[in-house]
Amino acid sequence: AVPLPSVRRLPAYLRFLQGLHARQRDVVSCTHIADALGLVSTQVRKDLAITGVIGKPKVGYSVSSLIAAIQAFLGWNNTSDAFVVGAGNLGRALMGYEGFREHGLNIVAAFDSDPTKVGHQIHGKEIFPLEKLHDLAERLHVLIGVLCVPAAAAQDVTSYLVLSGIRAIWNYTPVQLEVPESVVVEDVKLSASLAVLSSRLTETLRR
């Protein structure tokens, strides 16, 4: 099994390498990457090894091979189309965010149960009624749902997404979702991040 902390660091490596690529740098060493990102070079080597790429001793890695290997590992060389479900405050912010596209996520449409929202376009993407999701997921081969509905609706909507053929749910709600084993759920836990912020601030202020 691949260590998730290594996987989580891959986007930062990718971003740094794309910067080098833009400045026409062809080769890079673990040490250089480590220094730039505040990491230990043995950790960098281990992390990059999960993508299957191998550096040359004394030379380092080919920047473009490393970029390609990371993107292939993450599945970010194929752009994955996704639906946003729940076109409220958070859903709309995510629909407008161009940054996800560099990470292989292409939001193609949104769905909502509120008839006053249906039919509107947000950042060029249309909001459809939730009942249309099953049909559109099938026709457009969409496998990813970004869940931005209220907590009370989260599980019911999730069950419907699973029935509609969605295979991965990026969960922004605070609810722990129940899904079959064949469906991937990734929780975005903003409250967990806020907990770290608050406890570290509380600790700093006590010094």
Next chain:
Amino acid sequence: AVPLPSVRRLPAYLRFLQGLHARQRDVVSCTHIADALGLVSTQVRKDLAITGVIGKPKVGYSVSSLIAAIQAFLGWNNTSDAFVVGAGNLGRALMGYEGFREHGLNIVAAFDSDPTKVGHQIHGKEIFPLEKLHDLAERLHVLIGVLCVPAAAAQDVTSYLVLSGIRAIWNYTPVQLEVPESVVVEDVKLSASLAVLSSRLTETLRR
């Protein structure tokens, strides 16, 4: 040093305990909490111990004492006032999110460099020009900044926040910020979460 994975689990415990409290449950055991949250009961005991609370053997914990202890540890019994910096798509979604208030974060105002945004109210909170932040942070004793500006502006704005007395930055930008040791930075790495989603989906589809 307190283990951060334990800190990150505290909001989930808090949410569960608040549910019990609302249903008039006064006592709870580690095992019950563990079963409800899909955790191992020894992990639950270790996590709760960081708050200083101790259960009674064969009886368990007082629900209200546990709630108070977790909130005190996180600093969530004092609501912390915060500024959103960068009132764009993401900043505005965060300003509208009532959920942070249960976690002790109270967004009181936002700041932006775009004159067409200044003066507007979003979800009852006013958008001020960035130059007013120093003065308002001092007068309102605000220590927390939620950073939602474009990546290119992130470091410059951060240096200004630090000069303005901000002691903790909840960083939503992809930039690794440089701050003095006395300032806490907590990065929200949505790309890292997306990396886990994509790689697990890629792996699932290969089976």
